[in-house]
Amino acid sequence: MATSEDIQTLILTTLDTQGVIENTDSLKTADGNAIPYLAVVGVLNSLASKEMITYTTIERDQFKLTQEGNEIADSGSHEAKVFNAVNPVSGIAIAELAKLLGASAKIGQGKAFKNKWIKKDGDKLVREVESIIDQTQLDALEIRNTGTHSKPATLKDLQARKHVEKVKLISYKVAKGPKFSLKIEKQATDLTAEMLADGSWKTQTFKKYNFAGNPPEGGHLHPLMKVREEFRKIFFELGFEEMPTNKYVESSFWNFDALFQPQQHPARDAHDTFFLLDPATSNHFPDKEYVQRVKDVHSHGGYGSIGYGYDWKIEEAEKLLLRTHTTSVSSNMLYRLAQESKASGSFKPAKFFSIDRVYRNETVDATHLAEFHQVEGVIADKNLTLGDLIGFMEIFFEKMGVPNIKFKPAFNPYTEPSMEIFSWHPGLEKWVELGNSGMFRPEMLEAMGLDPDVRVIAWGLGLERPTMIKYGLDNIRELLGHKVDLDMIQSNPACRLDKKMGKELVGKDAVDA
Numbered sequence: 001m002a003t004s005e006d007i008q009t010l011i012l013t014t015l016d017t018q019g020v021i022e023n024t025d026s027l028k029t030a031d032g033n034a035i036p037y038l039a040v041v042g043v044l045n046s047l048a049s050k051e052m053i054t055y056t057t058i059e060r061d062q063f064k065l066t067q068e069g070n071e072i073a074d075s076g077s078h079e080a081k082v083f084n085a086v087n088p089v090s091g092i093a094i095a096e097l098a099k100l101l102g103a104s105a106k107i108g109q110g111k112a113f114k115n116k117w118i119k120k121d122g123d124k125l126v127r128e129v130e131s132i133i134d135q136t137q138l139d140a141l142e143i144r145n146t147g148t149h150s151k152p153a154t155l156k157d158l159q160a161r162k163h164v165e166k167v168k169l170i171s172y173k174v175a176k177g178p179k180f181s182l183k184i185e186k187q188a189t190d191l192t193a194e195m196l197a198d199g200s201w202k203t204q205t206f207k208k209y210n211f212a213g214n215p216p217e218g219g220h221l222h223p224l225m226k227v228r229e230e231f232r233k234i235f236f237e238l239g240f241e242e243m244p245t246n247k248y249v250e251s252s253f254w255n256f257d258a259l260f261q262p263q264q265h266p267a268r269d270a271h272d273t274f275f276l277l278d279p280a281t282s283n284h285f286p287d288k289e290y291v292q293r294v295k296d297v298h299s300h301g302g303y304g305s306i307g308y309g310y311d312w313k314i315e316e317a318e319k320l321l322l323r324t325h326t327t328s329v330s331s332n333m334l335y336r337l338a339q340e341s342k343a344s345g346s347f348k349p350a351k352f353f354s355i356d357r358v359y360r361n362e363t364v365d366a367t368h369l370a371e372f373h374q375v376e377g378v379i380a381d382k383n384l385t386l387g388d389l390i391g392f393m394e395i396f397f398e399k400m401g402v403p404n405i406k407f408k409p410a411f412n413p414y415t416e417p418s419m420e421i422f423s424w425h426p427g428l429e430k431w432v433e434l435g436n437s438g439m440f441r442p443e444m445l446e447a448m449g450l451d452p453d454v455r456v457i458a459w460g461l462g463l464e465r466p467t468m469i470k471y472g473l474d475n476i477r478e479l480l481g482h483k484v485d486l487d488m489i490q491s492n493p494a495c496r497l498d499k500k501m502g503k504e505l506v507g508k509d510a511v512d513a
């Protein structure tokens with residue numbers, strides 16, 4: 001048997017001498033045998049992928065003898081068998097013929113009569129001619145040798161008699177390709193570091209990719225992003241403007257100091273906050289006067305406050321960190337709002353929101369990660385009250401499909417009063433904390449330069465918890481991080497905040513932060 005290497009060599013040398021192979025059927029191995037079709041296809045594909053050859057398919061019909069047809073070609077037609085069984089002198093008894101020839105006797109008799117080769121004589125058959133030409137056998141042999149027959153009518157007849165069947169034959173016309181050569185160059189399958197280092201990648205030929213299969217599915221939104229989209233829609237419906245949150249690294253100044261969070265506050269400890277090592281600090285600060293006002297209000301008060309009474313240090317405010325809350329962005333935006341008010345001479349009310357990632361140096365467990373997303377809203381207007389905050393929270397959470405919320409007094413360094421927001425979760429059968437809110441302190445707003453009658457209400461909530469509730473996940477690591485199951489992302493439905501999605505009613509231990 002010819003190996004595929006033999007066939008490769010045969011094709012290449014034939015092309016080299018003849019320039020083209022009109023039909024691969026003409027190829028014969030050294031011992032004169034035809035080459036199996038599949039072997040030819042394999043070699044042609046391999047050579048074509050290296051651009052050493054090109055080929056086109058030749059398709060044609062061929063006629064092939066069936067098993068019965070082959071028997072006729074080998075040992076004659078039924079009618080000839082009948083004729084031969086009839087003794088030229090004494091004939092043959094009909095019963096005897098059946099015994100001798102079996103099935104052929106019956107089929108062959110009719111034809112032999114029709115051909116006037118034999119006739120009946122009592123209960124015997126006798127010959128009517130001396131010799132016959134077995135045309136059926138000759139036809140079968142012609143088909144076997146040429147794959148067809150010179151008379152279409154005969155072909156049709158033999159097909160009807162199931163002596164012959166039509167088959168499609170595929171062969172190829174082969175020509176030289178742009179990289180034709182008698183030698184097969186070994187193609188590299190990978191680009192290696194060595195090739196890059198020694199420059200051999202420039203001359204190396206690479207095996208082409210021949211990926212087959214289904215194109216990969218893509219473009220599924222992660223559940224967190226689905227819920228984020230819903231929150232964004234609510235904010236946009238309510239006329240909010242999205243804050244630019246594209247800075248994960250922030251100075252301590254915007255994350256803490258501007259928010260009237262004292263420099264000794266435990267949250268500013270490395271146990272709670274990720275501080276940067278390189279660069280560790282930044283002195284890109286807004287105007288010096290504002291920084292001075294922040295220093296003053298922390299150190300000895302102002303705007304009706306007695307401050308914290310400690311020595312505020314710029315070095316502490318310069319420390320860079322991964323923002324621990326999106327309120328760092330809110331403080332920055334409120335400062336800008338104060339600047340714009342000053343420049344234009346009048347205050348313009350504002351509604352801002354943001355949804356983005358924050359970082360906390362926490363121990364990771366089923367409900368906590370060191371990074372998560374916050375949803376934050378800020379409304380600045382003259383003479384807002386706590387009643388406005390409560391009323392707005394009711395509208396906001398109602399739109400999220402959370403109709404009955406409760407408030408609990410809380411503490412934040414930057415808001416007074418502050419309230420935690422709770423809702424009753426029917427699946428978990430308990431009140432779960434949804435978020436935190438409050439009115440920003442005058443120590444923060446007035447130091448920025450906002451008028452004393454400008455009040456700012458604000459609230460923040462996590463994105464992960466509502467997402468886990470909506471999608472019935474009970475481990476945050478199934479939602480974020482390297483353990484996330486891609487199927488989970490593909491198979492989850494779109495989020496409907498205003499509709500129960502079924503899954504959210506399962507998993508009693510789902511969220512217990």
Ligand code: PHE
Pocket residue numbers: 324325326327376412415436437438458459460461
């Ligand atoms: N920054 C707060 C937190 O991280 C949320 C909050 C935002 C609270 C705005 C009050 C006002 O939990």
